[in-house]
Amino acid sequence: MNLTNEEEDLCIVSYPESKQAEDIILLNVGGVSHEVLLKTLQRFPDSRLGNLSSSTIKNQTTKEYSQLTNEVYFDRSPIIFNDILDFYRTGKLHFNDESCAIRLSDELEFWMIAESNLSPCCKERYFLKKLEATREMHEETETELNDQSSVWNLLDNPSSSIPARIYYLVSLFFVLLYLLAM
Secondary structure: OOOHHHHHHHOOOOOOOOOOHHEEEEEOOOEEEEEEHHHHOOOOOOOOOOOOOOHHHHHHHHHEEOOOOEEEEEOHHHHHHHHHHHHHHHOOOOOOOOOHHHHHHHHHHHHOOOHEEOOHHHHHHHHHHHHHHHHHHHHHHHHHHHHHHHHHHHHHHHHHHHHHHHHHHHHHHHHHHHHHHH
């Protein structure tokens, strides 16, 4: 079939006849739209997306589903979602070195996908980065707690250090000065 340039511009690409509109789910993740076959998502029925079906989506009046655009919206990271969507399509979950392991862990928890689904090539790197990030977070927390306890000792325990004694004496001086001025 020979088409002129004008006719080619007017051609509308459609899904094969075997793919009906209800077989396709429109997902909007963080403003990025994805068209996904329902059977692709149902490969992992215990996950958040595996629980979706065209009938349950359209019958629900959830805040995630928009009847206007006929899509399900998730306010999540579209960058990490590409890896999640690849997992549904291929059955292999890979970890991108540029991603934060804690952030990926949070996303996996949201999408209800177990960390055990990580591909063997990425598993060790992921858990090492996650352990390193967790340690750094604990160190920061400990530093903050130490800073808070130092301030607490300075203000509440005059015998804890010389600066605490000076603070206590200066405070006492101003209280006595106030009382004498009355």
